[in-house]
Amino acid sequence: MSAAHFGAAVSRNEDARLLTGQALFVDDVQLEGMLHAAFLRSDYAHARITNLDVSAAQESEGVVAVYTAADLGEYWQPGPLLVPPQPIERLEFHCATQVPLAKDKVRHVGEPIAVVVARSRYEAEDALPLIRVELEPLPAVANPVAALEPDAPRIHEQFESNLAAHAIQEKGDYASIVDQAALVVRRHLDHDRGASAPMENRGVVASWDRKCGELTVWDTTQAPIPIRNGLARMLGLPETQVRVIAPFIGGGFGPKIMMFYPEEVLLPWVTMQLGQPVKWIEDRQESFFATTQERSQVHDAELAVDAEGRILGVRDVFVYDAGAYNPYGLTLPINTQCTLLGPYEVPNYYTEFRAAFTNKPIVSPIRGAGRQPGVFVMERLLDIAARELGIDVMEIRRRNFLPPDAFPHDHGIIYQDSASLVYDSGNYLPALERAAEMIDYHRFLDETQPALRAEGRHVGIGIVSYVEGTGIGPYEGARVSIEPSGRVNLATGVGTQGQGHFTSFAQIAADQLGVEVADVEVVTGDTGKFHWGTGTFASRGAVVAGNACHAAAVALREKILEQAAQELEAATADLELVAGTARVKEAPERSIAFGELAVRANPLRGGVKPGTEPGLEATAYFGPEKGSTASGVHAMIVEVDPETAMVDVQRYVVVHDCGKVINPTIVRGQIIGGVAHGIGNCFYEQLVFDENAQLQNASFMDYLIPTATDVPPVDTDHIETPSPFNPLGIKGAGEAGAIPTNPLFAQAVENALQVPGLEVLEMPLSPNRLFELLCAAREAD
């Protein structure tokens, strides 16, 4: 086996299609007789539906049907709980999932109340205002802490309060060491919400073929197979008669792993009612209300260290904002609990959270998925401890890193995959040193910064570390086959939202089969092509599906060798696979092309040996027992204007360790995209709700996302610490770029301004908010 392709910066198989406009996105699907859906959504964050009359809308020009909750009959069911509660002792969990259309009550602005189906989207939207809906407003609650007050408006009547969950996880005994600490840093830290803002919003096209009894759904989901399984169950169809296709998708970033959104559940039902295909494409404004959001958490945290800055323990108590419903269970707050520990030795840890229902859109993972608030807490507390003890921020991290011989490292608390949090492998110091070298950390502090300060410029540096648990189970699969034409096909169940799977999976297979990367045709996210699997989330595509592709390609390689050995009358050990042929190593002229082998492996007449499987095809699955823990160090140089509080990010360095790298160009792209996302999260992107839980900035005019001019060039480097938990040694890379940006930005801004008392303990920041913090610090000084 050669390894020519794995690890090489191969250009992407999918780019030609994407760049020439040949890639199919959901909105490209055009079917004969296709109808269009538009949703009537609540303007109120919390209200009782007292009357709903759709008769005028039904009469509107072009309207084919209008449906409300009452029309759905038995089909009206709350969505499934997607992630069952993790097995944490004494866990309290209350589950309330979203419904297809609101029946008695609406619980957040944008919750759908009715759907209009018309010949065109224009006609559907024109009919929306004709629906007479009477909503009796109820007091709403936006703030998760306020939502847990005893007199807060109750969002779900079946529960005694708005408490969605309460969990405590412990490692060691924090209370027993806190008195021995040389320093205890206590802070209140605040993390607010943002949107995922993908380039392509959500969309669904559903088409029911009555004669074949077959439902086809094109969906921007990150999890086509679970959607197929769920729709089949809900609609009473055999799974084989439901095909869900997640074609090219313009960015997932997490909200598309949220499953059974109302629109996703309704359109398949509507097409079966009407016998005509129906399309819904979320518009940008809808996406601010109808697509899940993330990251509001409020922490009260403390860090206990000894006189040298070594961590004795951490105590963190936080409130997590679940939004109006909690179908995604506890993945996010548990990720926060687990990721907070970072790359550090933390012998004693007490972590407790309460999840609160609020009258805001549903919360589910967005790139980073609960990890950001945890990393923010830990890194900020370390920075403050370093300052109090007079230690350099790099030094305090160095002193606390888990050493390379500490792995696998079991933290003994429960992670999002319901298993104990185990770091598979890691080597943190080289990344810190490499990042410091790349950004010239010491010289910056010793020479550059003082010189710039003498010119009156406020330029600062930051450097932080993080880990990310990636590549969790349960499993993925892949099928690799060779056609009589000689082409290699690879199909896997995970969907692709721009991660480069068409190339990285092809690289893995190409090495085993001795073909070029471009010769491997990869299909992802089509249940008609491969129908086992779970989905694209938790930075697991490369790790879990990648290893499944590897296993399938290895099995196919064996099959080819055996078949060729018979045909060439040679021992398998004497054969090699080169350029789409099998040949005898010592006598390369004795060869047979894969296509010819494939023809012979599928005879049309005559007999075969008992037990023969036809064709050149192999299917395999991979399920890691544990995930793999990626890690990294980010460093940044910023210049802050102390008058306007504008921040200019001038340099950005990432040293990243995601184990064995399949394709450095793709990983680099993932990292840079993540950094852009992270910069948005720390300085631009904040969803602002008023006290009535009305979103104040539901457009890109007011909800700012970083543009090309706001994101500096990012210098990247890789450290490879292979994962021992999967054959290819891979760790995930999809979310990493976005995870540590917040504390990094905070540290760099403080370092630039050097105003005593200025502590950035909230995210996102904005020039306005930074200005307020600055003024407060100057006043207090």
Place this chain on the structure above:
Amino acid sequence: MEIQSEFVFNGSRDDLWANLLDPTVLAKALPGTKLELVEEDRYEGQMEATVGPVTAARFDVTIELVDKVAPESFTMRVDGKGAAGFTKGTALVQLAEQGPTETLMKYTADLQVGGRIAGVGQRLLDSVANSMSRQGLEAINRHLQGEAPAEAAAPLQLLSRPVLAAIAVVIIVAVLLVVLL
């Protein structure tokens, strides 16, 4: 959202009060509005904001006048709902004599705004609401001074019989206009 402002009219307070009650005057100042007096001091109707031939937003509006103290002050309770969202709240209008031919109007509105309007127009709501209110008030002032009332600058269709609730409606129109921007 809170709107607070004042405006000086060139006319006596009694004249102004009468004008504020005169639907023909207010019709000129309040474009795109159709209101009916359904009972004493309670008006219901629709407002339409149109751009060219397109109806961009339609609001059902209820306005109630309370605490009317002629010719000094009144409070309006406003409730507007439409496809673009809703607005709800109160506005207090006070008239003070500044001389025989000058009257100071102070108005304070506290409006809850929800739905799409809240989401897209927040940054502009204040300034647009203020400038729209001003346009309406200037139209009334011109009438008060005996000039022919100018057409309001807003691209809205005038339908019929608006009434005393002038300012509230102007504010809602302003809110609507924000949606169009």
